[in-house]
Amino acid sequence: MPNDDIMTTKELADYLRIAEKTAYRFASEGKVPGFKVGSAWRFRKGEIDRWIAQQEQEGKQK
Structure with missing residues (x-):
């Protein structure tokens, strides 16, 4: 996603490899x-990447 910093729910689902319904x-x-x-959700790729890193850290602490 070179210049497209904003993702749709479908793109987020593809990025996280989860169902679109789950992403929503x-x-x-x-x-x-x-x-x-x-009424449509949008996501910044940078924020999602930080969220993923945070989830990884929380997973290591448990």
Whole structure:
């Protein structure tokens, strides 16, 4: 995703290799960082990468 810093729910799902429905649920529940444009969720790739790193660190602490 060279210049496209913003991802759709489908792109997020592909990126995380999860179902699109799961990505939408995670966003709705505030489990992943995102924002709404109208009624559609959008995600900044940099924030998602930081969230992944944070999840990895929390997993190591358990």
